Amino acid sequence: MSEQVRSLERVRDVQPRIVREAKRNGWLRSATSSVFVRRLLVLVCLAAIWQFSAALAHNPILFPSFTETVSALAEAVWSENLLQYAFASVLVLLKGYLLGIGLALILVSFATLNNFLREALLTLTAMFNPLPAIALLPLAMLWFGLGEKSLIFVLLHSVTWPFSLATLTGFQSVPETQRLVGRNYGLRGVRYIALILVPSALPSIISGLKIGWAFAWRTLIAAELVFGVSSSSGGLGWFIFRNRNELFTDKVFAGLITVIAIGLVVEFGIFRALESSTVHRWGQQR
Amino acid sequence: MDRRAADVAARSSGGRTGLVLEAAELSLVYEREGQPVRAVEEVDFKLEAGERLVLLGPSGCGKSSILKAVAGFLQPASGHILIRGQPVTGPGPDRIVVFQEFDQLLPWKTARQNVAFPLLVAKRIGRQEAYRYADDALRKVGLSHVLDAFPHTLSGGMKQRVAIARALVTQAEILLMDEPFAALDALTRNRLQTDLLALAEELKFTLVFVTHSVEEAVLIGTRIQVLGGRPGRTVATISVDAPQLKDRTTFEFQDIVRHIHGYLQSEGTEKAA
Numbered sequence: 001m002s003e004q005v006r007s008l009e010r011v012r013d014v015q016p017r018i019v020r021e022a023k024r025n026g027w028l029r030s031a032t033s034s035v036f037v038r039r040l041l042v043l044v045c046l047a048a049i050w051q052f053s054a055a056l057a058h059n060p061i062l063f064p065s066f067t068e069t070v071s072a073l074a075e076a077v078w079s080e081n082l083l084q085y086a087f088a089s090v091l092v093l094l095k096g097y098l099l100g101i102g103l104a105l106i107l108v109s110f111a112t113l114n115n116f117l118r119e120a121l122l123t124l125t126a127m128f129n130p131l132p133a134i135a136l137l138p139l140a141m142l143w144f145g146l147g148e149k150s151l152i153f154v155l156l157h158s159v160t161w162p163f164s165l166a167t168l169t170g171f172q173s174v175p176e177t178q179r180l181v182g183r184n185y186g187l188r189g190v191r192y193i194a195l196i197l198v199p200s201a202l203p204s205i206i207s208g209l210k211i212g213w214a215f216a217w218r219t220l221i222a223a224e225l226v227f228g229v230s231s232s233s234g235g236l237g238w239f240i241f242r243n244r245n246e247l248f249t250d251k252v253f254a255g256l257i258t259v260i261a262i263g264l265v266v267e268f269g270i271f272r273a274l275e276s277s278t279v280h281r282w283g284q285q286r
Numbered sequence: 287m288d289r290r291a292a293d294v295a296a297r298s299s300g301g302r303t304g305l306v307l308e309a310a311e312l313s314l315v316y317e318r319e320g321q322p323v324r325a326v327e328e329v330d331f332k333l334e335a336g337e338r339l340v341l342l343g344p345s346g347c348g349k350s351s352i353l354k355a356v357a358g359f360l361q362p363a364s365g366h367i368l369i370r371g372q373p374v375t376g377p378g379p380d381r382i383v384v385f386q387e388f389d390q391l392l393p394w395k396t397a398r399q400n401v402a403f404p405l406l407v408a409k410r411i412g413r414q415e416a417y418r419y420a421d422d423a424l425r426k427v428g429l430s431h432v433l434d435a436f437p438h439t440l441s442g443g444m445k446q447r448v449a450i451a452r453a454l455v456t457q458a459e460i461l462l463m464d465e466p467f468a469a470l471d472a473l474t475r476n477r478l479q480t481d482l483l484a485l486a487e488e489l490k491f492t493l494v495f496v497t498h499s500v501e502e503a504v505l506i507g508t509r510i511q512v513l514g515g516r517p518g519r520t521v522a523t524i525s526v527d528a529p530q531l532k533d534r535t536t537f538e539f540q541d542i543v544r545h546i547h548g549y550l551q552s553e554g555t556e557k558a559a
Contacts, residue, residue, distance in 0.1 A: 140408070143328055175387070175389045176393065177385050177387040177389050177390045178389060178390065180357075180359060180377075180383065180385070180390075181383075181385075181390050181392070183359070183377045184357065184377050184378075184379070184381075184382060184383050185379050185404045185407045185408070186377070186378055186379050186384075186407065186408070187407060191407075195407070196392075199392070199394040200392070200393075200394075202394070278394070281436065282393045282394045283292065283393055283436060283437070283438025283439070284393050284394070284438075
């Protein structure tokens with residue numbers, strides 16, 4: 001009995017010390033507890049490592065430093081219309097992306113009708129998903145010529161198949177009880193898909209949207225890099241390609257940073273916001 | 287407001303009378319791993335408005351299959367099921383099911399939106415009105431404090447209460463409940479049984495309730511149909527409408543529970559022999 005009392009007292013003794021330590025580390029912990037601050041810290045560290053190793057290498061033609069890249073970026077934005085290149089790329093990307101998503105939604109809706117159509121779509125995705133969309137570009141250029149149409153065609157391919165696969169998988173994992181609830185209330189066809197299957201499969205659908213976006217972005221930059229100018233104003237890939245030819249390596253880096261920056265903005269500004277207002281809020285995904 | 291009051295009166299089950307549900311020589315077959323399994327053979331029952339029929343039996347006696355067939359998810363192999371004289375051809379909002387699984391609530395909707403969902407799907411009333419009905423129904427099951435909560439933040443018992451509210455709000459011809467309390471802890475289960483009984487006595491809805499718990503069957507039902515065997519057949523039909531059977535502590539309650547356990551056990555030895 002007295003043993004227990006003593007051990008309890010010991011516990012009481014320890015408590016204030018923990019509290020004090022927490023207070024001492026308070027500002028640091030609260031600063032790093034913000035996701036934004038943590039991410040910023042990672043970026044600052046990367047920039048520092050970059051700057052340091054560029055200084056070691058001391059070869060600005062092949063490996064410009066962080067500060068050189070930043071000034072090249074600023075110059076490209078002010079005097080070379082880098083933002084316009086970026087805008088042209090994103091515009092083409094959005095067209096292909098939205099068309100691809102729309103096509104996939106139609107295909108998947110048909111696939112929910114019966115087993116034959118589902119198997120047909122699964123076979124199509126199994127065929128086209130592993131095929132790099134960029135490999136279709138030569139063919140697309142034969143069919144549609146040099147220009148936006150060819151790009152949209154390959155973008156469509158890069159988005160439709162992975163997004164179809166993710167959505168179909170999501171539909172298949174909708175709990176049986178929720179399906180029965182939907183049918184119980186008399187839902188059928190498009191309303192059943194829109195009111196039960198889509199929201200229930202939203203975690204998979206959002207992940208499909210992300211994968212599709214990443215595939216489309218890569219495909220577009222690759223297409224612009226390999227085949228040069230694609231539309232009247234060119235694109236980011238074209239900007240990188242042209243500056244490499246002229247050995248403006250710092251501007252090549254500036255182009256790459258722009259590609260990365262757009263990717264980050266879309267990931268954190270759009271997809272994360274979408275997730276936290278839907279699947280996280282609803283407890284479908286942690 | 288007048289219209290709403292009239293609507294409630296017109297749709298309330300209290301105003302309904304007569305034969306609601308009839309199953310005759312019902313046999314059910316379902317497929318498991320490509321093999322047809324006979325679940326139920328030649329079961330009959332009739333249900334008047336305001337009656338509560340409990341299908342009681344051990345697991346595998348086909349009681350859930352009967353409920354699925356009444357709901358329209360499973361076509362009878364032979365025999366027929368009539369709702370108000372019309373054969374069941376598929377699922378419909380005149381027969382609302384409360385399932386055992388907690389994920390029957392749609393996770394992307396709040397409690398209020400979940401309850402209003404069947405009303406909005408039916409498209410007969412607007413959103414504001416549907417939410418008012420939903421709030422009324424949630425108050426009836428004692429959940430007026432969590433109207434805007436998403437299902438994942440609710441306990442198991444609260445989720446089942448929301449599901450019951452969602453069934454009540456439709457004013458369906460028949461409510462179908464498939465072991466709705468089986469996944470709850472004993473205390474919560476007792477409380478929900480008592481509350482469901484109170485609701486049933488207040489609203490006089492027509493109910494088919496599936497369970498394997500004898501106590502639950504006696505408490506909830508006005509009539510118990512004991513099923514047994516594989517495929518399941520009717521073993522006994524017992525009326526449990528008397529008020530003294532709605533209190534767990536009475537001698538009559540204990541006695542009839544023992545009596546029904548007898549039926550289930552004799553069924554068990556028969557199978558073993």
